[in-house]
Amino acid sequence: MKDNQAKYPQLRFKGFTDPWEQRKLGKMGYTFTGLSGKTKEDFGHGNAKFVTYMNVFSSPVSNSEMVENVEVDSKQHQVEYGDVFFTTSSETPQEVGMSSVWLETAENIYLNSFCFGYHPMVEFDPYYLAFMLRSPVIRKKFMLLAQGISRYNISKNKVMEMLVPVPEIVEQQKIGSFFKQLDDTITLHQRKLAKLKELKQGYLQKLFPKNGSKFPQLRFAGFADAWEQRKLGAITDSFSGGTPTAGKAEYYGGEIPFIRSGEISSDSTELFITDAGLNNSSAKMVGIGDILYALYGATSGETSISRINGAINQAILAIRPTKGDDPYMIVQWLKKQKETIISTYLQGGQGNLSGSIVKDLLITLPKNKDEQAKVGSFFKQLDQTITLHQRKLEKLQELKKGYLKRCFADS
The missing domain is CATH 3.90.220.20 (DNA methylase specificity domains)
Incomplete structure (x- = not known):
């Protein structure tokens, strides 16, 4: 397939009709390696940080707090705003080459040794880049590049040969902003759900007696019997x-x-x-x-x-x-x-x-069945609230999957 071949996504924002180019990643930026020449004694201390493998693996946009300490080393490549990180290996082909975009400007930040980095040399909206690289059409290409038996690896040279969809920057910004807002909403629901589950665990500890006791720490009014x-x-x-x-x-x-x-x-x-x-x-x-x-x-x-x-x-x-x-x-x-x-x-x-x-x-x-009913009803309602939030979260995640399939042009 020729570079720059025009394609159209299934779903677009109003006002955009121009075809999308398909361009090789290697023609739009360069790669760099993660940490090298380090021993275990170099980690866990120091004034520099490095982006962990799980940080890259777990999210399209890197978490600035999922970093660990390492000694400052001028020989290492410092990551920059807009850099993309790729995992190089995984236990399954479905999880190889997971990508994450770095959106911080701090100094002395390096990349872990189990990933490689990519620095774009053309203008990209960083959120468009983050979600495009996690879209089903691109993830399918990474799976095809995976090589191995018990553990799968990818070649960064092969990744640089990969064609990706590149619309005009204004359309990129629209798409990037849309997926950022959707992800922010998903994160908000995840936090609410986590707080509800944490709240329930607290009530389980307080509304039931601790081992060896016949009296719970917290009770409904009117009940005092053992x-x-x-x-x-x-x-x-x-x-x-x-x-x-x-x-x-x-x-x-x-x-x-x-x-x-x-x-x-x-x-x-x-x-x-x-x-x-x-x-x-x-x-x-x-x-x-x-x-x-x-x-x-x-x-x-x-x-x-x-x-x-x-x-x-x-x-x-x-x-x-x-x-x-x-x-x-x-x-x-x-x-x-x-x-x-x-x-x-x-x-x-x-x-x-x-x-x-x-x-x-x-x-x-x-002993009192009325107290049992009070406690049981309380947890039933709490469980129903948790289930409601879980379903909302799952619907949002499914919605995101659907948009990821339709908003990026295939090559």
């Missing part, structure tokens, strides 16, 4: 499910949602089974409001209130209170105790939990 400790199995009934025989077409594709351990918090499932699949297996039906507890694999110890009427497999334990205890409060206690349960019963975080282990757990709850 809480009591009981075995979870003494106040609930529980059962696990099973999986219909794989490969039997008559067991799958029906109308019964089939809940797996990674879906206990979801309102939908990937798989559905038939009545025949349910009746000819150990799968068991659960209803909206049942407590679901993950026993196996990476999700061990996760718990949630079911949002689905469906069937569960053997990796899930369904729990139903039998003495009028509040299910939301039981769920929150299980969430609070997750790390303790995992560290107690799973060696090194490996292996599986069992129904008998969960039934023998000693749970501390108020």
Whole structure:
């Protein structure tokens, strides 16, 4: 494909109709290397800083605070405003060549040794450059350049041969500003979500008694009695499910949602089974409001209130209170105790939990069911708020993905 070949993006701002050029990166700037000739004794102190690998990997625009100390060295290349950093290797081809633009003017800032830098010699809007290099059309090109088996690498010479879309600077500024505002909105929602989760963790510590105590630090007005400790199995009934025989077409594709351990918090499932699949297996039906507890694999110890009427497999334990205890409060206690349960019963975080282990757990709850309902309702509302913010964040992230696909011309 010839350099400067004209292309048009799918989506444009009003007033822009000119074709976009496709130009080689190497014709518009030069590369430089990261830190070299250093030993571990040179790091962790000194009046200079270097941009870390994870800083480059994690964001289209580098974080000026994700830097670490190193000794000042006049032989090293200092990064400048508008420089682009590229990671040179990764464990997967999908993550190789991740880029980040530096937008600071401080002195004595270097680049880590596992990345290389690129200094543009033509006018680029830095935010356009940042998001264009992270767009699907460019990321696909980096994946094609990835070489390796267990670890993937890219050649900076090959990267410099890459064609990228270059509109006029005014259109670049429009696009860059749009994605910057979108990213700022996403960051704001991420911070709100993180604060809500932190707030919840604080309430979990204060609204439940600490180990050995019968009184929580924080209580709703009107409640003063000591809480009591009981075995979870003494106040609930529980059962696990099973999986219909794989490969039997008559067991799958029906109308019964089939809940797996990674879906206990979801309102939908990937798989559905038939009545025949349910009746000819150990799968068991659960209803909206049942407590679901993950026993196996990476999700061990996760718990949630079911949002689905469906069937569960053997990796899930369904729990139903039998003495009028509040299910939301039981769920929150299980969430609070997750790390303790995992560290107690799973060696090194490996292996599986069992129904008998969960039934023998000693749970501390108020005797007063009204207090249970107050605490359970409080956490239910807090969880709903967290879920709402999580969904808003996911929608914004999906929106950004869609715009990244449509706002940059393919080559």
